[in-house]
Amino acid sequence: MDHPRRILYCHCAFAQVIPKDVKQGVLERLADSGADFECVPDLCEMSARREPLLQQLSEQPNTRIAACYPRAVQGLFTAAGSPLKESGLEIVNLRVLNVDEATEALLQPAAAETATPEVPETPGSETTNGELS
Amino acid sequence: MIAPANLKVQVLLYERFPAEPFEAGLRASLLAGLLDGGYPVQVLRGESETTERDRGNGENRILLGCFGGQPPMDDGEHGFERVRDVSGLGRDEILSLVEEAMGEVQEAPVGRRWKPWFPVIDFDRCTHCMQCLSFCLFDVYGATSDGKIQVQNESNCKTDCPACSRVCPEVAIMFPKYKAGPINGDAVSDDDVRREAMKVDISALLGGDIYALLRDRSEKAKSRFSKERDDERALRERERCLNKLKATASGLEIPGEVLASLPSADEIREKAEEARRKAQQALALGSTQQ
Ligand code: SF4
Numbered sequence: 210m211d212h213p214r215r216i217l218y219c220h221c222a223f224a225q226v227i228p229k230d231v232k233q234g235v236l237e238r239l240a241d242s243g244a245d246f247e248c249v250p251d252l253c254e255m256s257a258r259r260e261p262l263l264q265q266l267s268e269q270p271n272t273r274i275a276a277c278y279p280r281a282v283q284g285l286f287t288a289a290g291s292p293l294k295e296s297g298l299e300i301v302n303l304r305v306l307n308v309d310e311a312t313e314a315l316l317q318p319a320a321a322e323t324a325t326p327e328v329p330e331t332p333g334s335e336t337t338n339g340e341l342s
Numbered sequence: 343m344i345a346p347a348n349l350k351v352q353v354l355l356y357e358r359f360p361a362e363p364f365e366a367g368l369r370a371s372l373l374a375g376l377l378d379g380g381y382p383v384q385v386l387r388g389e390s391e392t393t394e395r396d397r398g399n400g401e402n403r404i405l406l407g408c409f410g411g412q413p414p415m416d417d418g419e420h421g422f423e424r425v426r427d428v429s430g431l432g433r434d435e436i437l438s439l440v441e442e443a444m445g446e447v448q449e450a451p452v453g454r455r456w457k458p459w460f461p462v463i464d465f466d467r468c469t470h471c472m473q474c475l476s477f478c479l480f481d482v483y484g485a486t487s488d489g490k491i492q493v494q495n496e497s498n499c500k501t502d503c504p505a506c507s508r509v510c511p512e513v514a515i516m517f518p519k520y521k522a523g524p525i526n527g528d529a530v531s532d533d534d535v536r537r538e539a540m541k542v543d544i545s546a547l548l549g550g551d552i553y554a555l556l557r558d559r560s561e562k563a564k565s566r567f568s569k570e571r572d573d574e575r576a577l578r579e580r581e582r583c584l585n586k587l588k589a590t591a592s593g594l595e596i597p598g599e600v601l602a603s604l605p606s607a608d609e610i611r612e613k614a615e616e617a618r619r620k621a622q623q624a625l626a627l628g629s630t631q632q
């Protein structure tokens with residue numbers, strides 16, 4: 210499978226807001242997928258510390274972020290002075306999706322590469338225009 | 343902003359040629375161990391070229407790969423400062439090796455410390471009314487030089503306390519680690535806006551909606567505003583509302599320790615004055631720039 214997108218996974222280290230089995234399951238599937246990806250321990254902490262890595266991550270187009278609610282994730286990057294590039298941004302909400310749904314949303318080919326332009330197909334993942342697909 | 347982390351070390355799990363892939367089970371458990379230890383990790387494999395972005399700032403990166411005893415890149419070459427051959431090592435051995443290498447670039451080990459609990463503002467909703475700044479007695483909020491609200495002292499925020507989100511008339515304050523929407527960042531519905539407005543009227547802590555009045559330039563508004571700014575009255579109102587807040591705290595899910603650490607009447611007076619002054623300045627600045 211082709212993996213042209215950047216994938217960023219947030220491990221949400223300091224709270225149980227993302228079910229443990231979802232965090233673990235998604236991380237395992239990404240690890241076994243053959244795709245390149247990046248993981249961070251806790252986007253909230255990185256935002257509060259204005260970590261330079263956030264700036265680098267925010268500048269990448271076509272990024273899929275596995276974390277929590279899109280409004281919160283975008284707010285965290287903005288608060289750190291590194292608003293996310295809207296182009297091709299997809300946020301996959303691990304608070305509401307199960308392992309299968311989240312993994313599919315993260316690893317499916319991007320819209321332009323598929324026959325049908327509906328991306329993502331999984332409820333709970335959002336494109337940045339805020340429409341649930 | 344809280345103190346920046348000591349130089350954050352990023353770990354690269356390198357599985358491109360000539361490295362061999364990690365064993366499947368080891369890769370996943372190593373990733374979890376590194377993340378639990380506070381390290382960002384990048385997994386590089388497949389055929390792609392290693393890019394500048396992948397390389398990042400070599401100084402604070404550690405590259406781990408199974409090179410069969412012959413790492414092809416010496417430290418400092420290819421932009422990577424630290425290359426470690428981890429062939430045949432188990433998870434714990436690799437984690438120790440990372441800790442050791444990290445000690446070379448970081449003074450103190452990355453420990454688990456402050457739970458990152460702080461307000462995050464949705465600027466698509468925020469109107470910069472400054473009510474949150476006026477409400478918070480812990481100096482979490484501040485204003486930018488052009489009069490816009492800003493979260494400035496994240497670590498002053500009281501862990502697990504979402505109280506200021508109740509003050510915001512626009513439901514613009516999120517706590518991403520909160521359990522329920524819309525405070526956790528879930529979509530805001532019209533019902534949410536109404537419901538938040540009907541909760542204990544914490545904004546009365548501010549002595550009424552003085553900031554809306556501030557923006558109203560009419561003489562009538564100015565005279566009402568000056569009455570409501572009466573110090574004693576504002577303080578009494580604030581104390582009354584703090585008591586009310588304590589009585590209804592279970593509904594608002596404000597932790598007992600936060601209520602217990604609420605400041606004394608004198609401190610409230612001082613803080614409230616200071617917050618009002620800041621908010622006023624910011625609003626005045628904001629209105630001159632509109
Ligand atoms: S961004 Fe969301 S998923 Fe990540 S640490 Fe914060 S609350 Fe957890």
Ligand code: SF4
Nearest residue numbers: 468469471472474510
């Ligand atoms: S109370 Fe809400 S709308 Fe007003 S400045 Fe604070 S976040 Fe913005």
